Amino acid sequence: MTSQTLAKAPSFSFRSMFMRDAEPGLKTSGNEESLSPDAPAADSDTLVSFRQVQKSYDGDSLVVKNLNLEIRRGEFLTMLGPSGSGKTTSLMMLAGFEVPTSGEIRLDGKLLNNVPPHKRNIGMVFQNYALFPHLTIFENVAFPLKVRNEGFREIRYQVDKALEMVQLDKFAQRYPAQLSGGQQQRVALARALVFKPQLVLMDEPLGALDKQLREHMQMEIKHIHQQLGVTVVYVTHDQSEALTMSDRVAVFNNGIIQQIDKPEVLYERPANSFVANFIGENNRLTGKLLSRDGEQCVVEMPYGEKVIASAINVGEIGDPVSLSIRPERVVLNDAALSVQNRFNGQIREFIYLGDHVRIRMEVCGTHDFIIKMPTSQFDSRLREGDVVPLGWAAEYAHALDPV
Structure with missing residues (x-):
C-alpha cells in the first residue's frame, strides 16, 4: 500500500x-x-x-x-x-x-x-x-x-x-x-x-x-x-x-x-475524620460536644475554649469530637474580628514556600496549628513569639467523628 x-x-x-x-470503509x-x-x-x-x-x-x-x-x-x-x-x-x-x-x-x-x-x-x-x-x-x-x-x-x-x-x-x-x-x-x-x-x-x-x-x-x-x-x-x-x-x-x-x-x-465538606485528614492539609482539634442546634454545634476544647462548628458527623452531647479546619480558612489580626470563632495564638514558626507562607501556631491546646497565607498578603512585621488574634468562620470548622 x-x-x-x-x-x-x-x-x-x-x-x-x-x-x-467506525468511519465508513473502516473495520470495527x-x-x-x-x-x-x-x-x-x-x-x-x-x-x-x-x-x-x-x-x-x-x-x-x-x-x-x-x-x-x-x-x-x-x-x-x-x-x-x-x-x-x-x-x-x-x-x-x-x-x-x-x-x-x-x-x-x-x-x-x-x-x-x-x-x-x-x-x-x-x-x-x-x-x-x-x-x-x-x-x-x-x-x-x-x-x-x-x-x-x-x-x-x-x-x-x-x-x-x-x-x-x-x-x-x-x-x-x-x-x-x-x-x-x-x-x-x-x-x-x-x-x-x-x-x-x-x-x-x-x-x-x-x-x-x-x-x-x-x-x-x-x-x-x-x-x-x-x-x-x-x-x-x-x-x-x-x-x-x-x-x-x-x-x-x-x-x-x-x-x-x-x-x-x-x-x-x-x-x-468531608464526611468523616479520615477523609478530612487524607484529602488536603488539615488542622485537627479534639474536644467534646457541648451542644447542638440543627446543623451547628458547639465543641468545648480541653482548656475551655468553645468552637462553633458545622455538625457533620457527631454523636451525643458529651461525646468526643474531632474538629477539621483547613489552614487557608484561618485569618489573622483585624480579619479575625469578623468571624465567629476568635482566639489568641502564639506564633511558633514561619515557613516560606514561594507562593505562600505557612505559619505554625500554638492555639486551643495544640502546638502544630497551621495557617496558610498567600505571600502577597503576609505581614512582614510578624515575628516568632508574637501573640496575635486569629479565627475562622463556623462554616469552615467541621465537627466529625473522633480519631
Whole structure:
C-alpha cells in the first residue's frame, strides 16, 4: 500500500476516532457482545457497576468489603486511598486480573465475573509502562490492533492518529529506551486508547515520574479525557493528583469507600475524620460536644475554649469530637474580628514556600496549628513569639467523628 493511498484516508476528530461506530470503509474491532437479559437499557448513564463485591485472599480477612459503586459513562473517576485500602484490588477485579470472592461486577450491563481480561474491551495503563523494548513505538501502539486481527490500513490509520493525539507522531520509529519516562507513559496511553475501548483503567500511571513531569502529565491525561469522552477509572494514593484530574473521587480505607463525590465537596465538606485528614492539609482539634442546634454545634476544647462548628458527623452531647479546619480558612489580626470563632495564638514558626507562607501556631491546646497565607498578603512585621488574634468562620470548622 502506497503512501498516497494512506494519505487519502478520511480525516476526523479525535473524539470520533474513539466512538463505537467506525468511519465508513473502516473495520470495527469486533469486540461487541450482546448484553445479558437483565442488562440495563443502552442509554443508561451507568457503564460500570459493583454490586456487593467482596474480595479475600486468605478466605478470612476481606481486602474489599461489600463494595457498591456505579461509574458513569464518560466520567473520570479516581479510586484514592492509602496502601492496602482496597483501591488497587477493586481496579484489578474490574480489569479481570482478580476474581471477586462474592458479588457482581458489570460493564454496560454485562456480567464480568467470568469474562477473561482480553475479552472485556478495557484499556490498561500501568505505572511501569509495560512497553515491549524490542518493538518500535509504532509497533507497541499497534499491538492491540494486531491481536484483534485488524488490517494493515486500519492499523496504520489508527496508530498514526493515536500518536498524533499524544504528540509523539514524529517518534513512531524509535524504541522505548530512546524516549523519556514521560514520553513512554504517553505511548502506553496511546496503546490503551487505540482499539477504542469502552473503559480505560490506570493504575498509579504517574508514580515513577518526577514532580514537575507528573504534574504536566496530569493535565495531559485530563485534557485527553475531556477531548475523547472515554470513561476512565484511575487509581492513586496521591490526593492532589486525584483532586486535579477527577470528575469524582472515591476515597477508600480499610476496604470500604468512605466518601465518593466531586473533589471540591470532598475537600470542603468531608464526611468523616479520615477523609478530612487524607484529602488536603488539615488542622485537627479534639474536644467534646457541648451542644447542638440543627446543623451547628458547639465543641468545648480541653482548656475551655468553645468552637462553633458545622455538625457533620457527631454523636451525643458529651461525646468526643474531632474538629477539621483547613489552614487557608484561618485569618489573622483585624480579619479575625469578623468571624465567629476568635482566639489568641502564639506564633511558633514561619515557613516560606514561594507562593505562600505557612505559619505554625500554638492555639486551643495544640502546638502544630497551621495557617496558610498567600505571600502577597503576609505581614512582614510578624515575628516568632508574637501573640496575635486569629479565627475562622463556623462554616469552615467541621465537627466529625473522633480519631
